[in-house]
Amino acid sequence: xxxxxxxxxxxxxxxxxxxxxxxxxxxxxxxxxxxxxxxxxxxxxxxxxxxxxxxxxxxxxxxxxxxxxxxxxxxxxxxxxxxxxxxxxxxxxxxxxxxxxxxxxxxxxxxxxxxxxxxxxxxxxxxxxxxxxxxxxxxxxxxxxxxxxxxxxxxxxxxxxxxxxxxxxxxxxxxxxxxxxxxxxxxxxxxxxxxxxxxxxxxxxxxxxxxxxxxxxxxxxxxxxxxxxxxxxxxxxxxxxxxxxxxxxxxxxxxxxxxxxxxxxxxxxxxxxxxxxxxxxxxxxxxxxxxxxxxxxxxxxxxxxxxxxxxxxxxxxxxxxxxxxxxxxxxxxxxxxxxxxxxxxxxxxxxxxxxxxxxxxxxxxxxxxxxxxxxxxxxx
Amino acid sequence: xxxxxxxxxxxxxxxxxxxxxxxxxxxxxxxxxxxxxxxxxxxxxxxxxxxxxxxxxxxxxxxxxxxxxxxxxxxxxxxxxxxxxxxxxxxxxxxxxxxxxxxxxxxxxxxxxxxxxxxxxxxxxxxxxxxxxxxxxxxxxxxxxxxxxxxxxxxxxxxxxxxxxxxxxxxxxxxxxxxxxxxxxxxxxxxxxxxxxxxxxxxxxxxxxxxxxxxxxxxxxxxxxxxxxxxxxxxxxxxxxxxxxxxxxxxxxxxxxxxxxxxxxxxxxxxxxxxxxxxxxxxxxxxxxxxxxxxxxxxxxxxxxxxxxxxxxxxxxxxxxxxxxxxxxxxxxxxxxxxxxxxxxxxxxxxxxxxxxxxxxxxxxxxxxxxxxxxxxxxxxxxxxxxxxxxxxxxxxxxxxxxxxxxxxxxxxxxxxxxxxxxxxxxxxxxxxxxxxxxxxxxxxxxxxxxxxxxxxxxxxxxxxxxxxxxxxxxxxxxxxxxxxxxxxxxxxxxxxxxxxxxxxxxxxxxxxxxxxxxxxxxxxxxxxxxxxxxxxxxxxxxxxxxxxxxxxxxxxxxxxxxxxxxxxxxxxxxxxxxx
Numbered sequence: 001x002x003x004x005x006x007x008x009x010x011x012x013x014x015x016x017x018x019x020x021x022x023x024x025x026x027x028x029x030x031x032x033x034x035x036x037x038x039x040x041x042x043x044x045x046x047x048x049x050x051x052x053x054x055x056x057x058x059x060x061x062x063x064x065x066x067x068x069x070x071x072x073x074x075x076x077x078x079x080x081x082x083x084x085x086x087x088x089x090x091x092x093x094x095x096x097x098x099x100x101x102x103x104x105x106x107x108x109x110x111x112x113x114x115x116x117x118x119x120x121x122x123x124x125x126x127x128x129x130x131x132x133x134x135x136x137x138x139x140x141x142x143x144x145x146x147x148x149x150x151x152x153x154x155x156x157x158x159x160x161x162x163x164x165x166x167x168x169x170x171x172x173x174x175x176x177x178x179x180x181x182x183x184x185x186x187x188x189x190x191x192x193x194x195x196x197x198x199x200x201x202x203x204x205x206x207x208x209x210x211x212x213x214x215x216x217x218x219x220x221x222x223x224x225x226x227x228x229x230x231x232x233x234x235x236x237x238x239x240x241x242x243x244x245x246x247x248x249x250x251x252x253x254x255x256x257x258x259x260x261x262x263x264x265x266x267x268x269x270x271x272x273x274x275x276x277x278x279x280x281x282x283x284x285x286x287x288x289x290x291x292x293x294x295x296x297x298x299x300x301x302x303x304x305x306x307x308x309x310x311x312x313x314x315x316x317x318x319x320x321x322x323x324x325x326x327x328x329x330x331x332x333x334x335x336x337x338x339x340x341x342x343x344x345x346x347x348x349x350x351x352x353x354x355x356x357x358x359x360x361x362x363x364x365x366x367x368x369x370x371x372x373x374x375x376x377x378x379x380x
Numbered sequence: 381x382x383x384x385x386x387x388x389x390x391x392x393x394x395x396x397x398x399x400x401x402x403x404x405x406x407x408x409x410x411x412x413x414x415x416x417x418x419x420x421x422x423x424x425x426x427x428x429x430x431x432x433x434x435x436x437x438x439x440x441x442x443x444x445x446x447x448x449x450x451x452x453x454x455x456x457x458x459x460x461x462x463x464x465x466x467x468x469x470x471x472x473x474x475x476x477x478x479x480x481x482x483x484x485x486x487x488x489x490x491x492x493x494x495x496x497x498x499x500x501x502x503x504x505x506x507x508x509x510x511x512x513x514x515x516x517x518x519x520x521x522x523x524x525x526x527x528x529x530x531x532x533x534x535x536x537x538x539x540x541x542x543x544x545x546x547x548x549x550x551x552x553x554x555x556x557x558x559x560x561x562x563x564x565x566x567x568x569x570x571x572x573x574x575x576x577x578x579x580x581x582x583x584x585x586x587x588x589x590x591x592x593x594x595x596x597x598x599x600x601x602x603x604x605x606x607x608x609x610x611x612x613x614x615x616x617x618x619x620x621x622x623x624x625x626x627x628x629x630x631x632x633x634x635x636x637x638x639x640x641x642x643x644x645x646x647x648x649x650x651x652x653x654x655x656x657x658x659x660x661x662x663x664x665x666x667x668x669x670x671x672x673x674x675x676x677x678x679x680x681x682x683x684x685x686x687x688x689x690x691x692x693x694x695x696x697x698x699x700x701x702x703x704x705x706x707x708x709x710x711x712x713x714x715x716x717x718x719x720x721x722x723x724x725x726x727x728x729x730x731x732x733x734x735x736x737x738x739x740x741x742x743x744x745x746x747x748x749x750x751x752x753x754x755x756x757x758x759x760x761x762x763x764x765x766x767x768x769x770x771x772x773x774x775x776x777x778x779x780x781x782x783x784x785x786x787x788x789x790x791x792x793x794x795x796x797x798x799x800x801x802x803x804x805x806x807x808x809x810x811x812x813x814x815x816x817x818x819x820x821x822x823x824x825x826x827x828x829x830x831x832x833x834x835x836x837x838x839x840x841x842x843x844x845x846x847x848x849x850x851x852x853x854x855x856x857x858x859x860x861x862x863x864x865x866x867x868x869x870x871x872x873x874x875x876x877x878x879x880x881x882x883x884x885x886x887x888x889x890x891x892x893x894x895x896x897x898x899x900x901x902x903x904x905x906x907x908x909x910x911x912x913x914x915x916x917x918x919x920x921x922x923x924x925x926x927x928x929x930x931x932x933x934x935x936x937x938x939x940x941x942x943x944x945x946x947x948x949x950x951x952x953x954x955x956x957x958x959x960x
Binding site: 090101127370378 | 438441461462463464466467514517518521522525526527542543545546621624625628629630632636637639640643644645726727736745747748749807810811815816823905906909910921922923924925926927928929930931
């Protein structure tokens with residue numbers, strides 16, 4: 001799986017050649033067996049000899065989480081149905097890895113990415129030249145369930161990234177702790193900055209964590225570009241802590257370091273699965289809103305397997321696959337016709353208002369927003 | 381005889397060229413490619429970014445303010461704005477003081493007392509060093525957090541404390557947790573080499589025990605203490621993960637910013653900050669090396685008899701017992717808490733987390749992390765690291781005891797792997813190794829085991845060097861001179877006389893080199909990307925989820941495997957015939 005050949009320069013002592021480098025199967029003729037993927041021109045759906053290989057990039061916990069990750073199941077199911085081999089590639093830095101390859105002018109060697117957040121896409125678009133893109137688009141006409149994708153979840157105006165999963169950023173709080181304090185759970189952003197909730201909130205660092213970053217976007221949506229820094233000043237003055245990443249923050253929360261943590265509205269699905277005390281896994285939205293945490297799939301520009309990649313995305317969008325991924329990823333499906341067990345939605349909370357700033361609003365703003373915020377928090 | 385002579389004569393230059401070539405290839409080139417971004421904007425060379433950072437009060441506090449308005453120095457006295465660099469240096473200084481305060485008594489107890497399990501405990505002093513941040517954070521939260529053992533104990537004494545996490549104090553203590561054992565180990569090795577006769581002489585001349593300690597013992601320990609202090613300062617200055625895991629972004633260090641700017645693709649600012657970090661650390665190193673060279677410790681020593689730790693309460697024993705209690709709270713409780721966390725769940729005692737490891741081992745997919753593979757990889761890379769780092773480190777130590785022009789510079793540069801931002805090293809390795817380097821129409825990529833061992837060796841050899849160099853320079857010149865005058869070649873003197881005399885120092889360096897390899901995460905995770913070369917810390921990272929159980933179980937595996945390794949390394953050293 002190393003995906004590379006190791007050969008020290010100069011001294012000629014050749015090391016291993018692992019051979020898993022995805023060399024383009026040149027000369028593979030486009031034989032679209034089932035007639036679905038016919039993206040323009042040069043698509044090679046299946047190579048002429050042997051099983052075609054589809055290399056899918058994703059973030060590590062999608063394939064290798066300690067609880068249940070959808071990756072292994074998805075691979076088996078896909079391979080059982082298609083004459084193709086699915087190879088997962090999950091670098092630690094997730095999409096940034098591919099972006100860095102691109103910036104360095106090194107070939108991507110991977111066909112598509114699964115698990116792309118809107119701000120990832122914005123970052124990728126911002127860092128490659130005008131008119132170019134790290135990602136390319138599939139023809140949505142080839143995606144049989146595309147019309148069922150929840151409209152609120154669509155985040156790429158160019159439709160390169162197809163939504164494949166969702167959740168909502170919310171508070172997860174400990175009701176017992178609030179009972180001790182004699183207060184109700186906070187209902188508004190202003191509550192969070194008020195005395196009863198002093199030393200109450202743990203936030204994953206937006207510099208390292210999509211969860212934290214989207215919470216920051218959420219406050220910008222509520223208080224505006226001119227007001228969010230003042231709000232954060234109040235929030236920090238009230239004893240909020242910004243911890244390394246989601247795992248660190250959630251762990252600190254689990255150890256009663258604070259009664260609230262910024263996490264996901266699907267928290268109880270997990271808590272229920274492991275028989276946890278539900279009072280410690282209460283989900284709270286703020287100002288009746290919740291921030292849409294979205295994940296998309298998009299083919300990399302330059303893939304020679306756009307047809308197979310399209311088939312894969314089409315497969316992932318199927319209602320039954322969406323339902324299974326959602327449960328294994330402790331999240332929500334991106335389509336409205338996925339049938340989940342009847343009690344699943346008893347444990348998942350959805351906000352009255354979905355906050356989803358959209359691509360255009362994020363474009364060009366993510367970096368200054370985050371930088372200004374970071375400087376304020378760390379200033380001394 | 382002639383061929384042997386030729387080998388002897390050639391061995392030093394060959395070793396020198398190989399070491400320098402390795403360093404250039406594995407470290408200076410990839411890191412240099414990143415650091416040059418500090419002075420390059422859109423392909424043109426400029427100091428604009430550097431100037432911008434220097435003038436920004438966010439980074440340089442009152443110094444930057446004074447560049448525009450010198451009056452601020454007077455007006456805001458003494459309440460100066462620290463800036464990111466000032467704060468980072470401040471917390472590193474506090475951490476160093478704490479580590480010395482915690483490490484020196486440890487060295488005293490290890491060097492001067494006898495008690496059951498002394499050698500084992502001494503071997504285990506390198507253990508905190510291998511612990512991934514996340515495990516230290518878990519242990520510290522369980523000890524000093526809201527539900528912590530120490531917090532609870534203080535509360536039951538009627539003290540109004542809630543939690544120590546989120547404060548500068550807990551970060552300083554965590555840095556001391558990592559680095560005090562290092563100071564204890566290096567200093568103890570030096571302490572054991574102090575001749576009893578010297579103190580006895582001082583005493584017989586009427587010096588009080590305290591006076592004898594201050595005037596005889598301390599000066600001889602100083603190089604070792606300062607070595608430990610220097611390393612502690614550099615490590616704490618470069619600290620990143622522990623700050624964000626236990627403190628929070630409000631306590632951010634420069635390294636947090638390097639990471640932040642790199643993730644924002646702002647390589648210019650990141651490289652500028654990393655370069656400044658590096659220059660600062662290297663300047664300290666240079667200053668220290670000048671001092672170290674002036675030190676000359678005595679050679680062959682007859683250490684005084686050890687005091688039995690158990691017995692009637694004397695002043696010395698009371699001190700040692702008191703220290704044992706502090707060490708118990710700071711070092712043992714966090715680690716035991718971690719072990720405890722691995723065998724408990726909401727339902728009480730459970731072996732579920734270990735069962736998870738067994739299941740993963742049995743049924744993991746090729747693209748998933750297997751616990752046993754992680755263990756064997758870690759041990760193999762550790763062994764490989766020693767094969768490279770110990771000769772490199774010893775060789776550079778030898779160079780540092782020779783007199784020639786520019787030696788201090790080479791000496792200082794050899795410390796660079798410690799002084800360069802881990803994030804920058806990671807990025808350099810990613811570009812240089814993982815993505816490869818183009819030459820002669822080919823793209824050469826080096827990933828997997830070989831590159832990881834190389835990266836670990838580069839990170840580890842300075843430990844060997846800094847342990848061995850003071851010991852080598854402490855060897856009495858007269859011994860070397862007499863051997864030479866009896867006809868021994870320089871190399872022969874080195875192998876037969878000098879090296880055997882510094883075996884304890886080599887061993888101390890070896891254990892830490894091994895620890896560096898086992899605990900290394902930042903570059904390993906990059907070089908193992910998508911491959912099967914993952915190590916134990918990488919496995920721990922992968923096993924973190926909403927439940928920390930599986931990660932803590934893997935953490936305990938890491939602790940057990942490395943503990944056994946340390947004991948074996950130390951025991952092997954004892955049996956090596958050098959009489960270490």
